[in-house]
Amino acid sequence: MTAHGFLPYVLCVLLFAVGIYAIAVKKNLVKIIIGVVILETSVNAFLVLLGYRVPESGDAVAPIITPALNGQAFLQRSVDPVPQALILTAIVIGLSVVALMVVMAVRLYEKYGTFDLTKIRKLRG
Amino acid sequence: MEWPVARLLPLLVIIPLAGAFLTPVAALLKAGRFCAVIALATTAVLLALSAATFAGPPVAVAWIGGWVGTSDPGSVTGIAMVCDGFTRLMLMIVSVVAFFATLFSMSYMRRYERVGLYYALILLMIAGMNGVILSGDLFNIYVFLEVAAVASYGLVGYGVESEELEASFKYLVLSAIASAFILLGIGVVYNLTGTLNLAQVAGAVRTLGENNALWVATGLFIAGFGLKAAMVPFHAWLPDAHPSAPAPVSAMLSGVLIKATGVYVLARLVFNVLGATGASGTLLITLGMASMLVGVLLAVEQWDLKRLLAYHSISQMGYVVLALGIGVEAHVKGAYAVAALAVFGGLFHMMNHALFKSLLFLCSGSVVYGTGTRDLHKLGGMGVKMPLTSMCTRIASLSISGVPPFNGFFSKLIITIAVVWAGHPILGLLTVLVSFVTLLSFTKVQRYVIHGSVPKRLSEVRESPVLMGISLAALAVMCLGAGLLLPVYKGTILDPARDALLNGLGYVTSVFGG
Numbered sequence: 094m095t096a097h098g099f100l101p102y103v104l105c106v107l108l109f110a111v112g113i114y115a116i117a118v119k120k121n122l123v124k125i126i127i128g129v130v131i132l133e134t135s136v137n138a139f140l141v142l143l144g145y146r147v148p149e150s151g152d153a154v155a156p157i158i159t160p161a162l163n164g165q166a167f168l169q170r171s172v173d174p175v176p177q178a179l180i181l182t183a184i185v186i187g188l189s190v191v192a193l194m195v196v197m198a199v200r201l202y203e204k205y206g207t208f209d210l211t212k213i214r215k216l217r218g
Numbered sequence: 219m220e221w222p223v224a225r226l227l228p229l230l231v232i233i234p235l236a237g238a239f240l241t242p243v244a245a246l247l248k249a250g251r252f253c254a255v256i257a258l259a260t261t262a263v264l265l266a267l268s269a270a271t272f273a274g275p276p277v278a279v280a281w282i283g284g285w286v287g288t289s290d291p292g293s294v295t296g297i298a299m300v301c302d303g304f305t306r307l308m309l310m311i312v313s314v315v316a317f318f319a320t321l322f323s324m325s326y327m328r329r330y331e332r333v334g335l336y337y338a339l340i341l342l343m344i345a346g347m348n349g350v351i352l353s354g355d356l357f358n359i360y361v362f363l364e365v366a367a368v369a370s371y372g373l374v375g376y377g378v379e380s381e382e383l384e385a386s387f388k389y390l391v392l393s394a395i396a397s398a399f400i401l402l403g404i405g406v407v408y409n410l411t412g413t414l415n416l417a418q419v420a421g422a423v424r425t426l427g428e429n430n431a432l433w434v435a436t437g438l439f440i441a442g443f444g445l446k447a448a449m450v451p452f453h454a455w456l457p458d459a460h461p462s463a464p465a466p467v468s469a470m471l472s473g474v475l476i477k478a479t480g481v482y483v484l485a486r487l488v489f490n491v492l493g494a495t496g497a498s499g500t501l502l503i504t505l506g507m508a509s510m511l512v513g514v515l516l517a518v519e520q521w522d523l524k525r526l527l528a529y530h531s532i533s534q535m536g537y538v539v540l541a542l543g544i545g546v547e548a549h550v551k552g553a554y555a556v557a558a559l560a561v562f563g564g565l566f567h568m569m570n571h572a573l574f575k576s577l578l579f580l581c582s583g584s585v586v587y588g589t590g591t592r593d594l595h596k597l598g599g600m601g602v603k604m605p606l607t608s609m610c611t612r613i614a615s616l617s618i619s620g621v622p623p624f625n626g627f628f629s630k631l632i633i634t635i636a637v638v639w640a641g642h643p644i645l646g647l648l649t650v651l652v653s654f655v656t657l658l659s660f661t662k663v664q665r666y667v668i669h670g671s672v673p674k675r676l677s678e679v680r681e682s683p684v685l686m687g688i689s690l691a692a693l694a695v696m697c698l699g700a701g702l703l704l705p706v707y708k709g710t711i712l713d714p715a716r717d718a719l720l721n722g723l724g725y726v727t728s729v730f731g732g
Contacts, residue, residue, distance in 0.1 A: 109398070116391060129394045136401045143409045176408065179357055183401060186364045190394055193371055197387045204380040213384060 108135035133187040144176035223274025234345035245334025257337035268309040300354035303714025318689040319466040325683040343369035347478040385458035396445035403438030417729035447480025450508040461524035465583020473576030490725035502543030509536030523592040563632035574617040577693040599672030619657035625701035
């Protein structure tokens with residue numbers, strides 16, 4: 094558990110809900126893309142939170158092994174490096190997905206001259 | 219002598235990645251006609267490699283980068299590639315469909331521009347799928363999932379017409395939501411067990427027992443992978459996305475992508491990693507049932523050939539998920555014989571669906587290639603004009619509707635028997651009913667595409683080129699053979715896959731060889 098109890102987790106879930114809301118309700122392609130970005134950010138924040146640990150004494154430090162911070166000291170004081178490695182990958186993946194989405198939105202704008210989904214809809218279902 | 223299969227496993231990902239790099243290079247060097255050859259050679263090599271994995275030990279594990287300190291399961295770090303019975307079945311399905319789809323593309327894609335990029339995306343998608351199937355690591359599954367997904371977004375929007383772009387955008391957004399759910403689930407599992415390795419997670423779950431966080435993770439995974447597998451109510455993107463792609467890609471998407479990145483991972487996680495529970499069984503049965511019914515009812519009213527096929531994909535994957543759900547339920551109750559039959563039926567139907575649905579989509583591609591339309595109203599009389607395509611369409615239609623002696627009949631029969639045996643006679647009746655409606659819907663396809671009079675506009679239509687014909691005929695023969703030769707290959711392909719799933723949390727010992 095973090096130093097602030099449940100609050101950061103609740104905020105993450107709230108951010109997640111905001112993202113889902115934007116995707117589900119908004120009719121503008123750009124706003125939908127922003128919703129996806131918010132969604133991805135909330136998940137990344139959640140993963141970082143999971144890796145955060147408060148040591149028994151002093152503050153948590155970045156997980157970098159130095160001569161002073163080695164072995165047992167590292168285990169006791171550093172935060173968990175694995176989720177940070179994960180979100181680094183997740184951010185890159187998210188970036189490429191968002192880039193692709195923006196390309197699609199621009200191409201759609203070229204076809205229709207609008208970002209409004211209600212005017213774009215050719216497909217049923 | 220046993221093959222060093224563990225050393226071959228990374229090649230199944232590396233080779234298509236290399237191919238995906240080489241095809242655009244060939245296109246840049248003005249050697250465009252080599253692109254198709256490179257792609258075909260790559261898929262042929264993959265087919266051979268997948269077949270070679272059968273010669274190895276029952277479970278082969280490759281530890282990437284040699285990060286194995288000791289054989290103690292608790293202290294292993296690094297990424298693993300695991301090849302067990304279920305993996306082999308999926309590898310085989312992916313390789314077979316990929317090979318014939320690429321062969322089909324060689325003729326079909328002549329009408330499109332920038333074919334080098336098309337083959338690059340196809341090979342990237344194959345690399346992603348093979349990675350998902352082989353990966354023994356939760357986060358790696360996520361990464362490869364995204365590799366396959368990003369390639370498929372590109373392929374869905376390949377035609378860059380307005381409908382295709384719209385379908386691709388819709389697919390992208392829904393798929394991004396699925397990825398968020400999956401990543402959230404991975405986070406929960408990591409926090410709970412402190413590891414991402416599937417086998418270690420399975421071991422931790424076994425000592426942990428029932429746990430609330432495990433429920434959350436299972437729910438998140440079922441939502442995420444259910445979306446990727448287009449289970450009702452998460453199905454809205456599939457009928458737009460799959461028909462929009464070029465026909466060989468539709469065959470790949472419907473034939474293997476929703477299985478490899480959706481149902482495969484779902485089955486693996488529910489059976490082998492998070493452990494079978496009564497609730498996950500009920501959830502899978504409900505999802506499967508809803509997909510079966512809704513998919514087929516929406517399919518009946520479609521007049522767009524490829525859209526109709528896409529709705530049937532939802533319905534047929536419903537069968538697979540239903541059978542797996544029955545398997546989970548029976549496994550929890552301790553009715554192991556029922557579980558074995560249900561899981562066997564589900565896996566068999568998954569294989570069959572890959573064969574006949576890719577055949578159907580390739581047939582629709584052949585029809586579109588010849589006539590330029592996929593509207594059932596505007597087609598007719600293709601039985602005379604395109605005899606081979608029509609014959610293959612007939613075979614695939616009978617297979618998917620479950621008419622003996624084709625493969626769909628046997629797998630649906632097994633699923634129905636298992637469902638009734640597990641004590642759900644009403645569900646059993648529904649599986650038969652859905653099969654009947656499927657037959658009805660494909661009677662419509664045959665009536666409007668194959669029979670009837672040839673419209674004046676289509677009087678000049680001729681049979682498709684020979685390479686397309688070869689892939690159609692080969693898949694049609696496999697549809698027939700997969701049913702009739704079941705006793706011959708069952709012991710090598712399907713039984714190990716079923717046993718791997720029903721091994722349950724014993725997965726941890728099979729991976730660590732303990």
